[in-house]
Amino acid sequence: MSAIELRGLVKRFGAYTAVDDLNLAVPQGSVFGFLGPNGAGKTTTIRVLTGLARPTAGEALIFGVDVARDFKSVSSRLGYLPENPAFYGWMTAREYLEFCADLFELEGDRRAARLSKMLEFCGLAGVDRPISGFSRGMKQRLGLAQALINDADILFLDEPTSALDPMGRKEVLDMIASLAHEKTVFLSTHILEDVERVCDRVAMLREGKLVLESDLETLKSRYLEPVFTLEFDGPIDMFITLLSGLVWVVDVRTEGRTVIVRTNNLQTAERELPKLVARASLPLRHYQMGEMSLEEIFMKVLA
Amino acid sequence: MRAFLKKELKEILRTYRLWAVPVLFLFLGLMAPASTKFLPEILKPQLRAQGISITLPKMGAVAAYQAYFKNLTQIGLLAVILFSMSLISEEKAGGVLAQVVTKPISRPAIVLAKWLVHGGWFVVSLAVGAISCYFYTVGLFGKAPAGAFAAANLIFAVYILFIFSLTLAAGAVLRSQVAASVVSLAGFSALSLLSFFSRWSARYSPASLNDHAVNVVLGRAGPVDAIWPMLITAALGAALLAGGIFIFDRQEL
Known part of the structure; x- marks a missing residue:
């Protein structure tokens, strides 16, 4: 079974078609690069897959479950990092991760272990100041940690490096690379260097339509x-x-x-x-x- | 829901809401007896200097209570709208909620947790204002009725929770906190105006609860007379909240 499957997915906003008859299958354990210029429909597709938007037509499936019908049954298995992660500014990184752990009802030793692992993972273990004072890179790292707090099987990462400086970008890409083969990562981006570095499969989108889907090696040998x-x-x-x-x-x-x-x-x-x-x-x-x-x-x- | 209850409680403890809401109600509670007692004495020499001779009636504890409910209606309810207009709309517009609702939490639970915690804090703040008003009134005027004043505050608490439900529902439906506050203010004003045109509305609408509270402290009516308007207000508030939750649950974030 594919981790993610899109069947004839269509999303319209009035007369504008953001996603047009999109068919796609993402194998489990792959780092899937979802490419396309700005406005191609990448974020809209992720919003449908994460239950934030409803499809106009077609289906978006996660582990075979149609998210428009039963998002709740898969929500505990996925993690989502939006393009601009947003937090409660008055919380510290630990408090925000504790809040997320509460939402997933993590308890006891597992909760303590995940919290400590994620704080280490995002390099914010010793930072006790409120999130409102964090840099963009720190917020992005915390965003990745909150997406992983439940040990998610699928991660949706929407342009995770687009607004970062080279150092922050390297840090986030290293974090994504460390997840390869353990998790299914659906990485939306327009930065092709990032895809070359961490992805093993890619799909290209233009004006809401799929123009290419392939593994990276086949793509390179073909073109x-x-x-x-x-x-x-x-x-x-x-x-x-x-x-x-x-x-x-x-x-x-x-x-x-x-x-x-x-x-x-x-x-x-x-x-x-x-x-x-x-x-x-x-x-x-x-x-x-x-x-x-x-x-x-x-x-x-x-x- | 437990996670959000915990988060909302923490938010009150860690932000300006902890002190700003009770301090405002404390101020309203103290201002009413003070102005009732001292305003005539402040005005008297000024009027005399202008050659105006007016005999001002001797004010008592009940007049202080009347002034207190007037302050609550004019300032307290406006503050409730201003304090609660951002509770959902700001989190929606800023993208915080989009990140949160992809996790296993139901959207109705988010709204209900906010209603319970922040609504509870408004009631606690009202109690702070009422207690301070009672003791200051006793201090300034000697004897002051406690039972009727407590009953009147309970009636007003229902009105406050109604206005809070209206604002929270508007915030759940709309994305902008300004729009949420405008809708709440319009609803509040419409209800108040309706009382002038409809006898039924003047007797049973949410806006009538202020008059019922005043009548109770004046001894013109008992708390039992306010039961139907309180029930109607509670039902309307619940309906507004349910409507807001229904729309919010189906909204794209």
């Missing part, structure tokens, strides 16, 4: 096209002319005196490019072969 970067010390017009019309050249981009060549035939490109450079009689300063980044794949798919 992977070698990219050559050549930087010259003179005018590049002649070299560009030589590249035009060649069947093994998929795309040519220029940035100043740097030429970026995408190819569909690695062996031919490796053999032919140095010859073309020699024919153009251009002094070469830099030559590098690389792979398309996830960002480039993302742009290609969305295009």
